[in-house]
Amino acid sequence: MAYATKYVSKIADVIDINMGCPAPKVVKNGDGSKLLLDLEKAEKIMKTVVENASVPVTLKYRKGWDKENIVAVEIAKIAQKVGISAITIHGRTRTQFYSGTADLEIIKQVKQAVNIPVIGNGDIINEETAYEMFQETGVDGIMIGRGAFGNPWIFQKIAYFLETGKKLPDPTIKEKLEIVKKHIHLAVEEKGEIAIKELRKHIAWYTKNLKNASEFRNNINKIETQNELIKKIEEYFETL
Ligand SMILES: Cc1cc2nc3c(=O)[nH]c(=O)nc-3n(C[C@H](O)[C@H](O)[C@H](O)COP(=O)(O)O)c2cc1C
Missing domain, CATH: 1.10.1200 (Non-ribosomal Peptide Synthetase Peptidyl Carrier Protein; Chain A)
Structure with a gap:
């Protein structure tokens, strides 16, 4: 477990392994999204955490390091094989950081490749983009990042829209x-x-x-x- 602890964070009753962080100070140590260039090490980390955890282990990752190294589907299959309970995929490469747009096609491919729950992430900022993520990819859930900045009511607004097809107003x-x-x-x-x-x-x-x-x-x-x-x-x- 000692080998793996630096890659994980415990959120409530789940341990989430992060292989998506693009920050230079993180990747320079071989952590975060840098692990997408070393599938053997990535597998070893996931396996070690799963074997030693007493709670479900999830994985969050990006679609690859750069456009020459797209590993989203391979990582998803490895995660499923070693017992990861659910995965969240951000449809960008590390070299994109937060530029360009999230790739919904790769998220769809990931969803089709595994049976564990897949959560789609990237560029969800309102009701329409949330709906699009579900429609285009077939994911089981969505994750919202920057869209929640100064806007925490986004979750309620999206949930309401997906349930009723109607929009709630912004708070006064x-x-x-x-x-x-x-x-x-x-x-x-x-x-x-x-x-x-x-x-x-x-x-x-x-x-x-x-x-x-x-x-x-x-x-x-x-x-x-x-x-x-x-x-x-x-x-x-x-x-x-
Ligand atoms: C300032 C900032 C901090 C972030 N911190 C984390 C983090 O601690 N853990 C994590 O899994 N993702 C983190 N992310 C990534 C987001 O979870 C998400 O994958 C990314 O922003 C893409 O989703 P979005 O387009 O909805 O923002 C962070 C993103 C930003 C912009």
Whole structure:
């Protein structure tokens, strides 16, 4: 297990192995998406984690390292063979980082190649793109990344649309304010006031495209306490 622990994170009752991270500091150690260039090592890691875990093990990965090395289907088959419970595939290569568009065709091929649940990931930003992922690929579930930045109600909106075919409205400014405050409260409860710094980017996402947002962001960038931050946010939302 010691060999494998640096590649895994335990989320609730699942261990998720990540072979998708493109960050230079991660791949320079041979981790994250770099493992897509070494299928033997990737298999060894998955097998070791599965054999030693007392909870289901899942895998998240990209379609390959670059366009010459597309290994999405091979990795899916290896994962299934060694006992991975479900896989999430992001339809980009490592060298694409977050550019271009996610490849739904490769996600469809992965879905057709294995029987374990396949979760499709990449570029889901609203009801239509969520629907398209299901329609085009046949995946069992979807994962949303950047689309949730400053937009955590996206999950409810997409679930409602997929169930009913109808769209929920965006939250009102008043509802948005309550969500932002709850986000701050939960983050500080979890990490302490050190979380305030990290919250700045979330507040920037929440207020994107709102009136005088850049001036507001400049105003909050030096704040270090929860009370002061909430006060400034309430004052700003009053002006909207
Ligand atoms: C700032 C940032 C941080 C991320 N951190 C993680 C992470 O810790 N674990 C992970 O599996 N994916 C992480 N991802 C990747 C996303 O889960 C997702 O695969 C990717 O953004 C593509 O999906 P999207 O188009 O919906 O954003 C991160 C992405 C971004 C932009």
